[in-house]
Amino acid sequence: MMNALDLPGLKTHLAGTSLKPFIAALDTPLAAKLAEGHGDLKRWQAALAALPALSAEQIELSGSVQVLCRAQSHQQEALKAALKALMPWRKGPFNLFGIAVDAEWRSDWKWARLIPHVDFRGCRVLDVGCGNGYFLWRMLGAGADCVLGIDPGWLYLCQFLVLKRYLPQLPAWQLPLALEDLPLPAAFDKVLSMGVLYHRRSPIDHLLALKDCLKSGGELLLETLVIEGDEQQVLLPEDRYAKMRNVWFIPSASALKHWLKRLGFIHIRCLHCAPTSTAEQRRTEWMQFDSLANFLSPTDPTRTIEGYPAPKRALLLAQKP
Numbered sequence: 334m335m336n337a338l339d340l341p342g343l344k345t346h347l348a349g350t351s352l353k354p355f356i357a358a359l360d361t362p363l364a365a366k367l368a369e370g371h372g373d374l375k376r377w378q379a380a381l382a383a384l385p386a387l388s389a390e391q392i393e394l395s396g397s398v399q400v401l402c403r404a405q406s407h408q409q410e411a412l413k414a415a416l417k418a419l420m421p422w423r424k425g426p427f428n429l430f431g432i433a434v435d436a437e438w439r440s441d442w443k444w445a446r447l448i449p450h451v452d453f454r455g456c457r458v459l460d461v462g463c464g465n466g467y468f469l470w471r472m473l474g475a476g477a478d479c480v481l482g483i484d485p486g487w488l489y490l491c492q493f494l495v496l497k498r499y500l501p502q503l504p505a506w507q508l509p510l511a512l513e514d515l516p517l518p519a520a521f522d523k524v525l526s527m528g529v530l531y532h533r534r535s536p537i538d539h540l541l542a543l544k545d546c547l548k549s550g551g552e553l554l555l556e557t558l559v560i561e562g563d564e565q566q567v568l569l570p571e572d573r574y575a576k577m578r579n580v581w582f583i584p585s586a587s588a589l590k591h592w593l594k595r596l597g598f599i600h601i602r603c604l605h606c607a608p609t610s611t612a613e614q615r616r617t618e619w620m621q622f623d624s625l626a627n628f629l630s631p632t633d634p635t636r637t638i639e640g641y642p643a644p645k646r647a648l649l650l651a652q653k654p
């Protein structure tokens with residue numbers, strides 16, 4: 334698995350930059366994470382090993398994520414079986430050699446909301462909680478120079494490695510680590526944290542850690558669940574929120590801006606704020622578990638099944654001075 338992470342490629346790409354000491358410090362947390370492993374890792378690695386040998390002839394990363402060539406039907410069947418063995422696919426969609434992976438989330442819709450406001454050209458980007466790395470590929474399509482994703486989920490890493498297998502030449506890397514596992518230097522032009530803040534017990538510390546990763550003048554792209562209200566409004570669910578066990582703080586968009594301002598960010602803008610629709614997050618052939626429609630009240634879709642306001646997300650952009 335260590336080989337699949339292509340650390341030598343990452344090291345070469347970052348040699349001579351301020352990230353060199355960070356790369357040198359990676360071995361210990363990675364070794365610990367690998368030792369911890371995951372009960373399904375062998376099965377997922379077998380799926381990766383079963384991917385057919387195909388080489389990408391046409392790569393599309395800017396309008397969507399598509400990796401194409403003229404694949405024979407037995408190769409497509411082998412690919413589909415390997416991709417199915419890596420279910421559930423939560424983020425997407427992807428088109429790999431003619432197999433359309435229709436994931437639970439229309440991540441392309443989130444991308445369409447953010448891309449008019451962010452210029453990734455020539456940037457080194459860190460995506461914290463990157464899931465399967467969907468946005469890493471989109472950022473390369475938008476001209477980023479180097480994209481690094483971190484996410485503790487092993488399955489998401491394996492899904493990223495499918496794309497990496499067919500696009501080995503592209504400067505995208507993903508590591509199975511959490512933000513807290515890493516002593517990251519202030520070396521990124523952009524840092525993304527989307528769908529992570531509400532999972533953190535200490536949201537202010539999360540925001541500070543994100544700020545610490547940014548260069549001076551760099552931008553944070555933050556997306557999280559919000560409620561209605563003024564800058565002092567925050568919901569701390571009693572137990573579950575939309576059936577999720579690990580949800581902590583859900584501030585209003587105004588409170589979020591207030592937090593960012595208090596932490597020293599400047600030029601804070603809310604780019605988008607809207608309820609999540611059951612068209613954007615839904616059960617599909619590639620994610621067959623319950624999805625948003627099952628987490629809402631059957632009698633009132635503006636409420637979660639627990640009676641809280643239904644999921645609404647805000648996307649904010651803020652700059653480190």
Ligand SMILES: Nc1ncnc2c1ncn2[C@@H]1O[C@H](C[S@+](CC[C@H]([NH3+])C(=O)[O-])CC(=O)[O-])[C@@H](O)[C@H]1O
Nearest residue numbers: 461462463464483484485486511512527528529532
């Ligand atoms: N401390 C942490 N450090 C790093 N990752 C974490 C941490 N805690 C949780 N995660 C990871 O954060 C991701 C949150 S999903 C967003 C994916 C993508 N960003 C998206 O915007 O679609 C939620 C959603 O569906 O929005 C999961 O993959 C966790 O493993």
